[in-house]
Amino acid sequence: MKISARSVAATLRDPGAWRIVLLHGEDAGLIRERATQAAQVITPDLDDPFRVAILGRDAHDRMVEECTALSLVGGRRVVWVREGRDGLTGLVKECLATRTDTLLIIEAPGLESRSKLRALLEKAKDCAVIACYPEEGRALEASIRQMLSEQGVQIDPDALSWFAERASPDRAATRAEVEKLFLFAGQGGRLTHEDVQACIGDAASVSLEDAAFAAMVGDRTGADLAIERAMNTDRMNPIGAARALLSHIHRLRRVRLAMDAGQGRAEAMSALWPQVFFKRTEAFGRAVAIWSADALMQAAVWTQQLELACKQTGSPDIVLCKRHVARLAAQARIMARQR
Known part of the structure; x- marks a missing residue:
């Protein structure tokens, strides 16, 4: 049976109601987390x-x-299969044909939608098929809040x-960052933006944000310093910088188009x-006022x-990336003077 997201x-919480639980999808970390959760309901000691x-x-x-096999110490057993593939279909049919109370958990990341294994278990009323895909937006925020x-x-x-905007698409990596935040805050603590940035902040991505915001308001000095900091870190490269700049430009253009259609700037x-961080709303608003929708499209093409x-x-x-940031800043200054 295919399990809906809400279920x-x-x-x-009650995997014992099923004979087989199949976990598939693109998020290997979420698959492992859910498999562990189901197994521990049956037997808390996974080393038994x-x-x-x-x-x-x-x-x-x-x-x-x-x-x-029968449990030698009593209680229901768990058989936990990793790296499941379509080739297991025949063996799974044998398991279904046998009377047993063992819970079979199958991790199958990357299993195709036309998979025979999925088709078999989705039709079985006593089997649960759960899709595990990377969360984003409000769903990801809700999961992070729940973990904390x-x-x-x-x-x-x-x-x-x-x-949430910077979290890894893999659940295991996100949970590792949450564990780090817990150690930082302590039991009963509360995390501020500064706390989170200090604990898990990627210096490269923060500097790239600074460069993008500075360039789009014409602050050549600030943009140069920020892109220099970003490029001096181990976790950034020019291609990543280009994509970060493009994302910022697209966000500006969405707001500019909404304003051209009659919306107020704050509403747009x-x-x-994710919403603009409150400490950056003033710079974002200035950039929207400077750039037209057509100019932002040209910046995106560049x-x-x-x-x-x-x-x-x-x-x-690296030289091309720094030159591009300087070009955006220069263009913003020209347009600011023309307004």
């Missing part, structure tokens, strides 16, 4: 060799044997938005998601050309 939590059998790819052929709440930590709304900006140029073998990509 996933209830299903994982009498009640838990974890089968990697090289042990898939033992699946039927493990599913039909479980640790007794609260987080300010602006800090949550900033964190409030429709953005930035796409920058990315293509940076991908050329042997290109002076």
Whole structure:
């Protein structure tokens, strides 16, 4: 049976109601987290060799044997299959044909939509098929808030938005960052934007934000300093910088188009998601006032050309990126004087 998104939590709280739980999708970290959650409901001690059998790819052929084995110490057993593939369909049919109370959990990241295994289990009323895809937007914020709440930590709304915007698409990586925030805040603590930035802030991405905001309001000095800081970090490259700049330009253009259609600036900006960090709203508003929609489209074209140029073998990509930021700043100053 295919489990809807709203029913996933209830299903994982009571996995004993099912014979097989299939977890598939693109988020391997979320798949592992949900598999662990389901297994621990049946047996909290996942290291118990009498009640838990974890089968990697090289042990898939033992699946039927493990599913039909009896627990020597009593209680329901869990057979946890990792790296599940369509090739398991025949073995799964054998397990379904056998009377057993063992819970079979199958992790199958990347399983195709036309998979025979998925089709088989989606038709079975006593089997749960759960899709695990990367969360984003409000769903991701809700998950982060829930993770922190479980640790007794609260987080300010602006800090949550900033964190969610930069969170990894993999659930395991996001949870690792949440654990770091818990250690930073402590039990019962509260996290501010400054706390989150200090704890997990990526210096490269923060500097790129500074460069983008400075360039689009014509602040050549600030933009030069910020892009220099970004390029001096290990986690940034010119292609990443081009994409960050392009994202900022597109956000500006969305607001500019909404304003041209009759919306007020504040209303248009409030429709953005993630919303503009409150300490940057003034600079964002100034940039929207300076740039027209057509000019922003031209800036986007220039930035796409920058990315293509940076991908050329042997290109002076760092120099091209710094020159591009300077070009945007110069163009913003010209347009500001014309208004």
